[in-house]
Amino acid sequence: MSAGGIQKGHLRDRWDRFLASDIFYSYRRSPTTVIASIVTLVFVLGAVFAPVLAPHTPFVPSSIDINDAFKPPAWSEGGAWRYLLGTDNQGRDMLSTIMYGGRLSIFVGFAAVALAMVLGILLGLSAGYLGGWYEAAIMRVADVQLTIPPILLALLIDGVARAVLPPSHKEDYASLVLVVAIGLASWPPYARVVRGATLVEKSKDYVAAARVIGVPSLAIMLRHILPNVLGPVLVIATIGLALAIIAEATLSFLGVGLPPTSPSLGTLIRVGNDFLFSGEWWITLFPALALVILSLAVNLLGDWLRDALNPKLR
Amino acid sequence: MIAFLIRRLFQAAIVMLTVALISFVLFNYVGDPINAMVGQDTSLQDREKLRQDLGLNDPIPIRFARFVANAAQGQFGLSYRTAEPVGRMILERLPATLELSLVAALFALCVGVPMGVYSGLHPKSWVSRILQAVSLIGISLPTFLIGILLILIFAVGLGVLPSFGRGETMKLGGWTTGFLTVAGLKALILPSITLGLFQLTLIMRIVRSEMLEVMRTDYVKFARARGLKSRAINFGHALKNTLVPVITITGLQLGQLIAFAIITETVFAWPGVGQLFVTSVYSADMPVMSAYLALIGFLFVTINLLVDLLYFAIDPRLRTAQAATRAA
Numbered sequence: 001m002s003a004g005g006i007q008k009g010h011l012r013d014r015w016d017r018f019l020a021s022d023i024f025y026s027y028r029r030s031p032t033t034v035i036a037s038i039v040t041l042v043f044v045l046g047a048v049f050a051p052v053l054a055p056h057t058p059f060v061p062s063s064i065d066i067n068d069a070f071k072p073p074a075w076s077e078g079g080a081w082r083y084l085l086g087t088d089n090q091g092r093d094m095l096s097t098i099m100y101g102g103r104l105s106i107f108v109g110f111a112a113v114a115l116a117m118v119l120g121i122l123l124g125l126s127a128g129y130l131g132g133w134y135e136a137a138i139m140r141v142a143d144v145q146l147t148i149p150p151i152l153l154a155l156l157i158d159g160v161a162r163a164v165l166p167p168s169h170k171e172d173y174a175s176l177v178l179v180v181a182i183g184l185a186s187w188p189p190y191a192r193v194v195r196g197a198t199l200v201e202k203s204k205d206y207v208a209a210a211r212v213i214g215v216p217s218l219a220i221m222l223r224h225i226l227p228n229v230l231g232p233v234l235v236i237a238t239i240g241l242a243l244a245i246i247a248e249a250t251l252s253f254l255g256v257g258l259p260p261t262s263p264s265l266g267t268l269i270r271v272g273n274d275f276l277f278s279g280e281w282w283i284t285l286f287p288a289l290a291l292v293i294l295s296l297a298v299n300l301l302g303d304w305l306r307d308a309l310n311p312k313l314r
Numbered sequence: 315m316i317a318f319l320i321r322r323l324f325q326a327a328i329v330m331l332t333v334a335l336i337s338f339v340l341f342n343y344v345g346d347p348i349n350a351m352v353g354q355d356t357s358l359q360d361r362e363k364l365r366q367d368l369g370l371n372d373p374i375p376i377r378f379a380r381f382v383a384n385a386a387q388g389q390f391g392l393s394y395r396t397a398e399p400v401g402r403m404i405l406e407r408l409p410a411t412l413e414l415s416l417v418a419a420l421f422a423l424c425v426g427v428p429m430g431v432y433s434g435l436h437p438k439s440w441v442s443r444i445l446q447a448v449s450l451i452g453i454s455l456p457t458f459l460i461g462i463l464l465i466l467i468f469a470v471g472l473g474v475l476p477s478f479g480r481g482e483t484m485k486l487g488g489w490t491t492g493f494l495t496v497a498g499l500k501a502l503i504l505p506s507i508t509l510g511l512f513q514l515t516l517i518m519r520i521v522r523s524e525m526l527e528v529m530r531t532d533y534v535k536f537a538r539a540r541g542l543k544s545r546a547i548n549f550g551h552a553l554k555n556t557l558v559p560v561i562t563i564t565g566l567q568l569g570q571l572i573a574f575a576i577i578t579e580t581v582f583a584w585p586g587v588g589q590l591f592v593t594s595v596y597s598a599d600m601p602v603m604s605a606y607l608a609l610i611g612f613l614f615v616t617i618n619l620l621v622d623l624l625y626f627a628i629d630p631r632l633r634t635a636q637a638a639t640r641a642a
Contacts, residue, residue, distance in 0.1 A: 144329055144332070147566065147569070147614060147618065148573075148610075148614065149570050149573040149574065151573070151574070151576070151577070152573045152576070152610065155576070155591070155592070155595050156595075156603065156607065158595055159594070159595035159598060159600075159603050160340065160344055162595065162596075162598040163344045163598035163600060164344060242454075246456045249456060249458075250456055250457070250458060250577060253458045253577075253580075254458075254576070254577065254580055254592050254595075255580075255592070255596055256592065256595050256596055269458070269459070269462070273462060276462070276465065276466060276470060277470055279470075281466065284462060285466075288459050288462065291456070291459070292454065292455060292456075292459065295454055295456075296454045299454055
């Protein structure tokens with residue numbers, strides 16, 4: 001038997017074990033979760049493959065025609081099937097702009113959650129393991145920050161970045177600034193959960209054993225404790241993704257997020273908001289709908305994950 | 315009680331000093347205050363002289379002390395954008411934000427608590443199920459979308475309510491109020507619903523789960539066995555005991571309301587402090603940003619302190635617990 005064969009059999013075995021697991025069972029039993037996960041998957045795939053899947057290329061100036069501006073959705077009077085969800089003020093296809101916009105929203109969301117997660121895990125893990133005044137200081141900062149709404153902090157960080165960065169490069173760094181602002185504003189929940197779990201794990205025998213045989217602290221934290229505290233982190237990260245996507249949309253809506261030249265869902269809603277009174281409702285309503293469906297689906301996934309990973313509810 | 319009060323005041327002072335320090339750093343080190351004051355053709359010597367005159371070359375602790383002293387009197391220098399005194403700009407807009415937040419909080423409380431009590435008492439009825447479903451939507455919809463939807467329905471579609479501004483306001487001393495005119499009150503409706511909806515769903519969910527828990531306790535069963543009227547049980551015994559968490563959340567949410575007013579004010583072109591803050595973030599106007607930060611920090615700390623003190627007024631167990639620890 002070749003090495004590849006063993007590898008394949010091993011993977012197959014793992015897959016079977018996954019299908020037989022409690023988590024998959026509770027997933028299969030909850031139709032809401034199945035639908036939510038399918039919706040999320042559709043959004044993520046649509047976003048990742050937007051350049052291939054989108055019917056138009058809305059951000060290539062030569063491919064848009066200003067004569068096609070303000071076309072209503074295809075099913076209403078004056079609409080064309082070429083533009084399924086209508087067009088905006090510059091004649092860009094709404095469906096395509098939403099796909100490209102969702103791409104940016106999801107990218108910023110994932111990156112911000114990743115930053116908050118890494119920061120929160122590192123601080124929470126070290127605080128719980130090392131203890132002492134270091135722990136007290138970090139948890140105090142987390143407590144104070146938790147009382148301030150993340151959106152306020154993100155706005156503040158955004159403003160500081162605007163003052164520090166040269167004005168000519170503002171648009172190039174816009175998505176990076178958003179990721180840092182949202183990420184820095186939302187680390188405390190991760191740190192609190194990880195610290196709590198670390199305190200429990202620290203007193204267990206396997207950690208004492210590792211310490212006795214002389215494993216360095218850093219290795220104990222990262223290789224032994226970390227894998228055992230990741231469950232609750234996953235739950236917070238899922239709900240955090242929905243929150244980060246909404247935070248990005250809010251900042252962009254307020255005009256301090258992504259610029260109209262590379263719009264996210266929030267920027268699209270802000271731009272469309274100007275045409276609300278003249279009756280072109282589709283320019284703002286379709287991106288808004290996309291945002292709500294996406295965040296609701298991710299939220300439902302998070303809710304399910306929290307219950308599925310909670311041993312008390314099994 | 316007094317020891318507790320002093321400890322809390324001490325903590326509040328530390329938080330306030332930290333906020334002031336951040337505010338000070340923003341004010342002094344992000345962007346150059348001199349650059350904002352002088353023209354392009356001012357010579358280096360003149361700049362240096364101005365720097366000396368303004369005390370910007372003094373040691374940092376002295377400058378920080380001066381900053382705090384000025385801030386306590388509401389002086390935050392001039393805005394980079396409009397060259398007006400920042401303190402006055404904020405004071406002019408503060409009434410709009412406070413009125414909006416107050417109405418939103420009242421709306422959330424006056425609607426949220428009864429809804430929570432009802433669905434806690436009758437968890438299986440179809441009305442409760444609908445309320446539960448609506449509250450899920452209320453929590454997942456971002457604030458600015460709720461505002462846009464309300465504008466679309468009531469201002470664009472039905473044309474019954476204004477969609478921007480404060481309507482007609484009246485001046486009472488230094489305070490402009492929209493409470494005294496019909497147009498002012500009408501203008502308050504949509505923004506305060508937008509701002510309060512999230513808090514409403516939150517309050518409803520908390521009251522509901524607390525009520526569900528309390529109704530299962532022994533003292534409610536005994537009250538029922540004694541033959542008390544169900545209204546006396548529901549409100550005199552059950553609701554009273556759910557109040558502590560409700561007050562905590564409402565109090566803390568009041569701070570959140572003032573912060574979330576940033577978004578509502580932008581949607582409804584409401585001339586408040588939040589809108590000023592967004593404009594200042596957009597144009598990197600540091601004096602306004604640092605002043606807003608100090609103001610919000612102060613409001614948060616004050617609200618948290620008041621909530622802590624309210625516990626003592628509401629929950630007699632806390633008072634006895636304090637007395638017990640002192641006796642021990």
